[in-house]
Every structure is written in C-alpha cells, then in structure tokens.
Amino acid sequence: MKNIILVSIFLLTIANKGFGQSILDTLRTKAENNQIPTKWNIDLFSKDIKWRESDKSKPLKSLAFPVEKYDTYVFTQPFNFKIQNSNFAGISTGENIGGRENKMIFRHDLCLIFFTKDTLTTISKADVISRNSPYLTFQGTFKSTEQFDFVGVKSPDDKGFLMVSTKAFDLQFGQTVIIFPNENGSFYYLQLTEKPIPNEDFSKFIDRLKSNEKLNTMLNYATKK
Structure with a gap:
C-alpha cells in the first residue's frame, strides 16, 4: 500500500511540473479518454488480463487496466562492468523509438546501477511498463546487503522520479543513479547526467562511467578500510 501511495505522489508531482500548454492539453485529453469505455483498446485490455x-x-503487483490505443515500444537492457576489482550491476530502460519501423533505436530514459563489490551479477528482476504511455513506469528489486525495491516514473518532457528504498531521485538532475550498499543497512549514492546515447555502442557509455571522476571518488570512499 505504501508503494502505491508513493507512485501516486510521483504522478501528481510530475503533472504539476509545468508542461508546455500544448503538451498539457494532449496529456489531459489522453487522461480523459482513458476513462471512456468506448475509447478503450479492448483487445489489449483482454490480453493484459490473461x-x-x-x-x-515486484514490488508493485501489476494488474490490468484499460487504456486507449497507443504506440510506445519499451525495453530493458541489463549490463555489468568492473572498475579494477570492483563490480557494478546495472539496468538501462526506456523507449525503442524505432519500434514503428521495426528498428532498434534505444532512447535510454533511466539507468540504475548497484555497486556489487567482488560479486559479478546482473539485475534480472526489473520491468518497464508502457501502459501509462506517454509516461514510462519502471520497477524491480535487487538483493544486495539488503533488499532494494525501486519504482520510477518518467514523463514525456524528460522529467520524472525514481524511488530506491525511501530515497527519491528527481530525474531532472540526472538519469543515471548509482547505489553503493553498506553492510550496516545504509547506502551511499550518486546521480549523474551521463547516460547512453541512441545508436551509440553501449560500451562507450560504460567507458565514460569508468572514467567518471565522481564515480571513482565515491568508489574510493566506499571501499576504504
């Protein structure tokens, strides 16, 4: 129930962030149409129920709800990398903007990364959901020193929020979030403006992370004896 309330707060906050009037009008019309049974995509709704x-x-149970027709294609891309002897597990998510032409052109809207110390692993329990289109919703869990739950909402104007445990990240200030778990139940974090570029080899993004001064400074702090 607490998680559901948090997501509701995210959506309300995003809606009040000051869209241009034309965008706001489009979003308002879509919100109204989603409440009119004659405008629902019944075939999609039936498939979602099955x-x-x-x-x-997890952490939010995904139940079916009706929406009007939309044209959004989403993706998730797990990855990991190493800086010297320190491992990181990440997942990038967003929209495949080439989906209408059956092309793979990934626009990365959010990257979440965990410092996993000497353990090589991946984030396998994460989902991105298009049913709130043009908003993207993202959720999942990751087991480290503690169970980390995360829920995110990304708006069409590059605004949004990510909640990791009880820490909120405003995506206006960076769409790459890195979590450094500690053994005592606490964690450090970074929020970077660095993110993957559409059509770029993903390894170039990882190379930029490896050489990022803020990341290396925090890594040194997190691993100091």
Whole structure:
C-alpha cells in the first residue's frame, strides 16, 4: 500500500511540473479518454488480463487496466562492468523509438546501477511498463546487503522520479543513479547526467562511467578500510 501511495505522489508531482500548454492539453485529453469505455483498446485490455495471471512483478503487483490505443515500444537492457576489482550491476530502460519501423533505436530514459563489490551479477528482476504511455513506469528489486525495491516514473518532457528504498531521485538532475550498499543497512549514492546515447555502442557509455571522476571518488570512499 505504501508503494502505491508513493507512485501516486510521483504522478501528481510530475503533472504539476509545468508542461508546455500544448503538451498539457494532449496529456489531459489522453487522461480523459482513458476513462471512456468506448475509447478503450479492448483487445489489449483482454490480453493484459490473461497475461497478469503469470505476472510476478515486484514490488508493485501489476494488474490490468484499460487504456486507449497507443504506440510506445519499451525495453530493458541489463549490463555489468568492473572498475579494477570492483563490480557494478546495472539496468538501462526506456523507449525503442524505432519500434514503428521495426528498428532498434534505444532512447535510454533511466539507468540504475548497484555497486556489487567482488560479486559479478546482473539485475534480472526489473520491468518497464508502457501502459501509462506517454509516461514510462519502471520497477524491480535487487538483493544486495539488503533488499532494494525501486519504482520510477518518467514523463514525456524528460522529467520524472525514481524511488530506491525511501530515497527519491528527481530525474531532472540526472538519469543515471548509482547505489553503493553498506553492510550496516545504509547506502551511499550518486546521480549523474551521463547516460547512453541512441545508436551509440553501449560500451562507450560504460567507458565514460569508468572514467567518471565522481564515480571513482565515491568508489574510493566506499571501499576504504
């Protein structure tokens, strides 16, 4: 219930962030249409009802709800990398803006990375959801020193929020978040403006992370004896 309240707060906050009037009008019309049964995409709604029977999304249970027709294609891309002997596990998510032409052109809207010390692993329990289009919603869990739950909402004007545990990140100040878990139940974090570029080899993004001064400074602090 607490998580549901948090997501509601995210959406309300984003809606009041000051969209241009034309964008706001479009979003308002879509919100109204989603409440009119004659405008619902019934085929999509029926498929979602069947799909949810096998859904294991966490931390929020994914239930079916009706929306009007939309044209959004989403993706998740797990990855990991190493800086000297320190491992990091990450996941990048966003929209495949080439989906209408059956092309793979990934626009990365959010990257979440965990420092995993000497353990090489991946973030496998994460989902990006397009049903709130043109908003993207993102959620998942990751087990480290503690169980980390995360929920995010990304708006069409590059604003949004990510909540990791009880820490809120305003995505206006960076769409790459790095978590450094500690053994005592606390964690350090970074929020970087560095992010993958569409059509760029993803390894170049990782190279930029490895050489990032803020990341290396925090890594040294987190691993000091």
